[in-house]
Amino acid sequence: MIFVSFKTNKSIHPKRNFLNERGIVLIASIMLIIFVAIAVLGTTMFLVQRLRHTVSKENNARLIDLAHAGLHGAIYMYRFFDQGAPNGYFVLGPVAINANDSYRLGASPADLLMVNTTVTTAPNSNNITNWRLQNATNSQAITIDRMVVTWGNAKHLRRIRIGGVNVSGSINLVSPANVNITNFTLDTTPSTYVADLRFSGTGNIANTTVDIQFIMTDGSSKTVRISPASKNFNFTLGSTGRITGTNMYRTIQAVYNAATGRIIDYDETNTQY
């Protein structure tokens, strides 16, 4: 029986290497294709991610301008309506600028409560009169639940009146007076409510500062110095910019002083309206 094999006789084929193997070109080609495909796909994914990141940054920049647009839109509306009686107001909720861009306005009840102290007077030693309350929006009613009144002398607080209604009942409290008033609602009809405080006892209420913390039924609160008179007539407004098709948003919260016509403070917040 003859059996001769040369398969492993390298001395006979000194120049033979794996590249000469039959089928190696196909295998090598497939491997090369796979390698290139993985490399190209990897790079593509990286670039797609980078492009998305760029688009995301663009949207981020757009959103802050949309939020600003909301603030200016609301301020324009307030000032426009403030030209006539009885007072200015703006509308809460969403506003579309175009098919993709929009903003939404929102605020807590305390933010919407405007206390006009520009014409506050102390006609005598016992009374602080003519400070006025109003609702900055016609979109929602706001209700005052309690008031904490603070002043700097020994006088006693005897009465709180809003819009001609005695909301405190008969009281005799020293500072700070936490008064659980009869809930007072400033409704959606634009209205201004004139309010006053009556004190008794020795001393002159005009010679001290009087602060009131208004606590609303939802728990939000706002503290205002009602005496002496000042250009303290603010509302706080939140505006969230949005772009259709994204879940991104940016919100600016601003304090607008209606007495001076200026945005006295603004900041970006994480709240979404």
Next chain:
Amino acid sequence: MMKLIHSIELCKAKRNIDYRSVINSAKVNIKNSRTGFTLIELVMTIILLGVVSIPLSLLIVEQINGTFQSENYAQAANFARVEMERIRNLPYASVVTANFPNYLASGYDVARTVTFVAGNAGSAESLKQVSVTVSKGGPALETLITYLARNVGYGI
């Protein structure tokens, strides 16, 4: 041939001199040798490479485009922001429609479009829509939109 000679020598050494059998066996081994490429193999390889290289080359082209596009978008966003900040510091009456070709010598074109959303130039109160569009000799790369109300100042 070397294989054949070697085979014959081996057979001689084993005193088994069936040359025909030896020659046939060697021929078979040569025929079944694993060295070299076949035409079919080369053709298949070329076809495979051809088929795969088309989408791959398209992807590579897209990658190159995407790189430039990303760069353009980022630059356009920056110039739009610069212009928007400039607008916020302009007096209300000065915020009007204007075009700025080759903005800040950057090669990008900036267009500012201003329209009245409410009121007009003579109104006591008015609201302008300001749109800033940045392009580079083609479609818009970036557009920022905002509103400006008349005489709204910032600060206490």
